[in-house]
Every structure is written in C-alpha cells, then in structure tokens.
Amino acid sequence: MTISSSFAPAQKTLKAPIHCRGVGLHSGARIELTLHPAAPDTGIRFRRSDKNGAEIEAVWRNITESSLCTTIAAKGVSVATIEHLMAAFAGLEVDNAVVELDGPEVPAMDGSAAPFVFLIECAGLVEQNVPRRVIKILKPVNVGAPGKSAALVPSDRFSLNFAIDFASTAIARQELSFMPQPDNFRRDLGPARTFGFLHEVKAMRDAGLARGGSLDNAVVIAGDRVMNEEGLRYEDEFVRHKMLDALGDLYLAGGALIGQFRGVRSGHALNRQLLAALFADASAWCFAGIESEAPAAAVA
Numbered sequence: 001m002t003i004s005s006s007f008a009p010a011q012k013t014l015k016a017p018i019h020c021r022g023v024g025l026h027s028g029a030r031i032e033l034t035l036h037p038a039a040p041d042t043g044i045r046f047r048r049s050d051k052n053g054a055e056i057e058a059v060w061r062n063i064t065e066s067s068l069c070t071t072i073a074a075k076g077v078s079v080a081t082i083e084h085l086m087a088a089f090a091g092l093e094v095d096n097a098v099v100e101l102d103g104p105e106v107p108a109m110d111g112s113a114a115p116f117v118f119l120i121e122c123a124g125l126v127e128q129n130v131p132r133r134v135i136k137i138l139k140p141v142n143v144g145a146p147g148k149s150a151a152l153v154p155s156d157r158f159s160l161n162f163a164i165d166f167a168s169t170a171i172a173r174q175e176l177s178f179m180p181q182p183d184n185f186r187r188d189l190g191p192a193r194t195f196g197f198l199h200e201v202k203a204m205r206d207a208g209l210a211r212g213g214s215l216d217n218a219v220v221i222a223g224d225r226v227m228n229e230e231g232l233r234y235e236d237e238f239v240r241h242k243m244l245d246a247l248g249d250l251y252l253a254g255g256a257l258i259g260q261f262r263g264v265r266s267g268h269a270l271n272r273q274l275l276a277a278l279f280a281d282a283s284a285w286c287f288a289g290i291e292s293e294a295p296a297a298a299v300a
Helices: 083-091 114-123 182-189 198-206 237-253 268-280
Strands: 010-014 018-023 030-036 044-048 054-057 063-065 071-074 077-079 097-101 125-131 134-137 141-145 148-153 159-165 173-178 195-197 219-222 256-258 260-264 285-287
Touching: 018 114, 030 114, 044 077, 054 071, 054 077, 083 114, 083 182, 083 237, 114 125, 114 182, 141 268, 148 268, 159 237, 173 182, 173 237, 182 237, 195 198, 195 237, 198 219, 237 256, 237 260, 237 268
Parallel strands: 044 097, 134 256, 159 260, 195 219
Antiparallel strands: 010 125, 018 030, 030 097, 044 054, 063 071, 071 077, 134 285, 141 148, 148 260, 159 173
C-alpha cells in the first residue's frame, strides 16, 4: 500500500482539554490522563500531576529506556510507554500539547493509538498562526544490530517502510510501505495493536513488566495461534503496529520529518539510536526552508 503524504503549513493544538483513564501496560497502575491545548512552539510535553507538576519535553534526548517501550525522563521524573500517544499526535499532525497524568505510564487503552485518536478528535484541533517545525533529511543515516537495521534517507515527503520476520507462522514475514496523512493514519495504522508471545509473559512479569497486559490491550500469540477471540484487525496487523511504534518514536525528533524511514526488525532502542545518529551529524538534516538553525531536539 502506498498513500500520498502532506504536511499542514501551520502548527496545530487541541481546541479544549479532554480526559481519560486506564491501566498502564507495564506498571499495572490505574492512571488518569488529560490532554491540554498548548501555545505555539511548545511541542509535546508530559506533566506528572503526582510529582508537583514536573514536566518532561517529548524529545529523543530525554529517552531513558527503550527496550519494550519508550520512556522519557527529566530531573528524576519519568513517563513510560509514550509511543502510541506520540504516534497519534504525529498521525494527526498535532504539534503542541501538554499531556497531564497522575502516574508513571501512559494508559494502554486497547493497545493501539485509536483511543487517543478518538480523544484528540473529540477535543477538536485548531490551527495556530505559526509554521510547522519540519526537519528535512539531507543524506542517509543508518544504525543497526545483528539482524536489525533502521535508516533515514532523503525524500521529498515523509514515508515509512518496515519489514518484520518471526518464526511463528502467526506472523512470519510481513512488509509494509506507508505515507501517512491524518485520514489514512486513523484508518490504516492507528488501530493496529501491540503484540506479544504467551511464553514471554511470565519472564516479563518477573521483571516487573506487563503487569497490566491482557487480551483487552494486546494481541497475544501462543505458538502459531492468535489467542484473542476476535482475531486480528488486519492480516498484517503486526507490521502495522511496529510501524506505528516507529512513527511515535520518530516524532521525538522534535518536529515532523521529510524523508523516508526504513526499518528491518527495528524496535524502540534502534529508533532512538537513529535519531541520535541523525542529530550528531549536522550535515544530515536541516529545518525545511530554514537551513541555518539546529532543531531544538538536537540541542544538549
């Protein structure tokens, strides 16, 4: 599938605050979350109401953990599992928002970005009279690990290509190319759910993870069988979700990208390494139309 992409010329934020509550996938904590409008050039910020209102800017340099989810932290305060909400902001082209929550993790909801898309659309969006922050890729940047890779390459628009390959025949090899825009994101990518293997659950819980995980917020695979009674939302839901994760992680660049992302069995850790490698090379990127400045996400 190939879908055309475009960037709105002006920044956007929410028209009004909107609230939800849910369970953290890894912490198991009951968490209340409110999305607030924010001024132009605020970017995305997370605010811990249970930690005296401490705020964390959602940029790659604040990532502290990226094994099974993306966690950001600043001054000893952290927020985990931000990637699905970040993907919803990226997919709907939301530039500025404050995410207030009373616990250590974004609620899992149904394991996809769709509930956050619903919240954002219920709140409504408003354009702000400031151009979007757009980062253009000028030359290829690559990172890798055994059997895995992630790259950003120049292009005249933003697109993603992702490939996965699992031994389980429930997944096997899947590959997808996608050029996101709001309509296509909400229909074709946002509803794809996180997934995991039943045999890994005990080890994860022994490690203090997946305490809030269930068939209500994840696709669970036992051997070569999908355990969820309702089955899959797409035949290739697994690669769609991996691409959803990558979209959320890439939005931690501090702005929208113009370039192509290529992932092969990439995960949160490689996605973070890719952004670090990009901003470590000043010749690899520029602001679209503003080549003399460095993006805020690249400033230490």
